Amino acid sequence: MHLSSDGASAINSTKHSSIMSVGKLLVKHGSLIDLERSLSAAVMIKATMAMRERNLRESKASMSKKSLKTSIPDSTEGQLIKEETAQEGSVNLSVLIEFIKAMGIPATIMGLLALAAQQGLNIYQNFWITFWTEDIYIKNATLIHTQSYTDITFYYLGIYALLGVLQGITLFLFGMIAFTRFVKATGDIHDRGLNCILRSPMSFFDTTPVGRIMNRFSSDIDVIDDRFPRTFRMLSIMGFMLFGTIVVIIVTTPVSMAVIIPMLIVYIVIIKLYLPSARQLKRIESVTRSPIYNHFSETISGASIIRSYRSVNRFIDEFYTRLDINSCFYYAANTGMGWIGIFIESLGNLILLAVALFGIISTDVNGGDIGLALTYAFQIIIAMNIVVRGVSEMQMNVVSIERCEEYMHLPPEADWIQRNKPPIDWPQKGTIKFCNYKTRYRMGLELVLSGIDCFIENGERVGIVGRTGAGKSSLTQALFRIIEPAEGSIVIDGITTTTIGLHELRRKITILPQDPVLFSDTLRVNLDPLGQFTDTEIWKALECAHLKDFAMNQTKQLMSELGEGGNNLSIGQRQLVCLARTLLHKTNILLLDEATAAVDMETDDLIQRTISEEFAECTILSIAHRLNTVMDYDRIMVLDKGTIVEFDAPDNLLRNKDGIFYLMAHDAGLV
Numbered sequence: 001m002h003l004s005s006d007g008a009s010a011i012n013s014t015k016h017s018s019i020m021s022v023g024k025l026l027v028k029h030g031s032l033i034d035l036e037r038s039l040s041a042a043v044m045i046k047a048t049m050a051m052r053e054r055n056l057r058e059s060k061a062s063m064s065k066k067s068l069k070t071s072i073p074d075s076t077e078g079q080l081i082k083e084e085t086a087q088e089g090s091v092n093l094s095v096l097i098e099f100i101k102a103m104g105i106p107a108t109i110m111g112l113l114a115l116a117a118q119q120g121l122n123i124y125q126n127f128w129i130t131f132w133t134e135d136i137y138i139k140n141a142t143l144i145h146t147q148s149y150t151d152i153t154f155y156y157l158g159i160y161a162l163l164g165v166l167q168g169i170t171l172f173l174f175g176m177i178a179f180t181r182f183v184k185a186t187g188d189i190h191d192r193g194l195n196c197i198l199r200s201p202m203s204f205f206d207t208t209p210v211g212r213i214m215n216r217f218s219s220d221i222d223v224i225d226d227r228f229p230r231t232f233r234m235l236s237i238m239g240f241m242l243f244g245t246i247v248v249i250i251v252t253t254p255v256s257m258a259v260i261i262p263m264l265i266v267y268i269v270i271i272k273l274y275l276p277s278a279r280q281l282k283r284i285e286s287v288t289r290s291p292i293y294n295h296f297s298e299t300i301s302g303a304s305i306i307r308s309y310r311s312v313n314r315f316i317d318e319f320y321t322r323l324d325i326n327s328c329f330y331y332a333a334n335t336g337m338g339w340i341g342i343f344i345e346s347l348g349n350l351i352l353l354a355v356a357l358f359g360i361i362s363t364d365v366n367g368g369d370i371g372l373a374l375t376y377a378f379q380i381i382i383a384m385n386i387v388v389r390g391v392s393e394m395q396m397n398v399v400s401i402e403r404c405e406e407y408m409h410l411p412p413e414a415d416w417i418q419r420n421k422p423p424i425d426w427p428q429k430g431t432i433k434f435c436n437y438k439t440r441y442r443m444g445l446e447l448v449l450s451g452i453d454c455f456i457e458n459g460e461r462v463g464i465v466g467r468t469g470a471g472k473s474s475l476t477q478a479l480f481r482i483i484e485p486a487e488g489s490i491v492i493d494g495i496t497t498t499t500i501g502l503h504e505l506r507r508k509i510t511i512l513p514q515d516p517v518l519f520s521d522t523l524r525v526n527l528d529p530l531g532q533f534t535d536t537e538i539w540k541a542l543e544c545a546h547l548k549d550f551a552m553n554q555t556k557q558l559m560s561e562l563g564e565g566g567n568n569l570s571i572g573q574r575q576l577v578c579l580a581r582t583l584l585h586k587t588n589i590l591l592l593d594e595a596t597a598a599v600d601m602e603t604d605d606l607i608q609r610t611i612s613e614e615f616a617e618c619t620i621l622s623i624a625h626r627l628n629t630v631m632d633y634d635r636i637m638v639l640d641k642g643t644i645v646e647f648d649a650p651d652n653l654l655r656n657k658d659g660i661f662y663l664m665a666h667d668a669g670l671v
């Protein structure tokens, strides 16, 4: 789809983040597919924003009631904004498996082996000291020659040092593998999630607020990027260390088991009790963060309107309300962490006290054993504390992976490219046939087009008119398969649009939408984002779009910066840039979706004249609010409630004084 313009003016800070991500993807792949995906995503995001404006009040009401439903009701069909889901129960194992797959299974195994080797070496190092002290020659140093004593000492010391160095190397290996793999896995999750979002159908954007997407791509990705690797590393090291310490204790002083086993049981019970609440708090905290992002982005994009209506304080209050709701769960999660910290440390101290009392009371256990038991109990308590905290933090972090992975499994739009490809020069003529075409925006909603049946000849210019909500824009969305048919089909030059890939379909139809979208880049990049055309061709397009003089007068000409969303240009000029873009990417079918609604009469005239001259051979479908722009068209299609009620030459329609078109023309003062 050649998007000549779009809602860039409306897509500001919030949407720019998405577009920046899209940009990142473009830089990475530099492919047409990605560009088209990003453009369609931008269009969709824009459409979603418009719908959300409508629902702002509704969502505010629900927020002010502090409704914090965390699950989707059973029947969400047709519901506009779906509530954000918070999973329940333990984190699905498949989430972790997916993450390990993203890290690479061989690399993960190697990393864990390196850590196990480090711990093995550590255990052996402990035993090495025992061998050393137990050595008969060392024990009876007086029996041997001083030189031999020194040699033996160096032998033990050398091996001890070697074990230390090997531990350093294995730990370094673990760190290196873990961190490089983590970076890869996070990148993978981010890119796959983003790809899925960009390939999601319109209904996803209709039902998902931008803030929710932003939340996952900022906070959740940040947790996976930063906190999760740190916790994972600490937990693996401490877990292995704990295991190693327990092994050493079992081998050296089996008596300590009397303390260690009950202690492990108590800790496991604590973890089992604490983790579900910690995990759920984290989930709800994440879910309640999205409305903050949402409100913030809407406030920024509507700042001028909010100020002009003197509603600044109302919006600030609303922001605080949402922040408070989120803080409740954030605070509760943190307090929970504090509680578990105090609890396990107190428990550890109690265990130490019990061991000390046991030593004082018992008469048949020697002092050395009690001393050892105390030392090991102390070591284990420290390791357990770290492990318990690590496990709970890990569970909380895994919630972020879970949330991001949800976006990796979104149902996509139809195939981008299909095996059944249309001829390269399709559509050769530009005939369009609607066969009993019906469509709706989502399952559970009413049909917005119900039984469109018509044939549009090649080269015909058709004006599409109708009252607000009649289904005019839906018709253009149907042509691009942004919404899919519920019944019937659209056939373009003998090919049913649903039988070919979206990419092939969308690139063969040109649209000049109502809102001009420009990117913060040079004039040249805005006209030819993929660098397919020569400067001469671009200047020619600018000339046809009546922008040549303007571009010539710029110091850097084609390389002049247009500013954020084309801010350096007037709306009319932006529209002309979009027209020039349309002229460069000319196809046999042109859609004009109220393309001149935002420009003055003079620019409107310029655009109309250029379109008539440059697209003389093409089939043109033009949605028009200003009826005068389509009065000279071949035929007028009048839509009402999703059906064609009149379809004839303008003069014929004007003869029917009871017809809708006549009434509209009368209202517009044209008859």
Ligand SMILES: Nc1ncnc2c1ncn2[C@@H]1O[C@H](COP(=O)(O)OP(=O)(O)OP(=O)(O)O)[C@@H](O)[C@H]1O
Binding pocket: 047, 051, 206, 441, 442, 445, 448, 466, 467, 468, 469, 470, 471, 472, 473, 474, 475
């Ligand atoms: N994203 C959407 N989700 C659900 N319903 C939608 C969506 N967009 C439009 N509709 C509904 O589809 C119907 C037709 O809308 P459409 O935008 O096609 O009308 P239109 O004739 O282009 O109106 P206008 O002249 O105001 O642009 C309306 O009832 C509208 O509420």
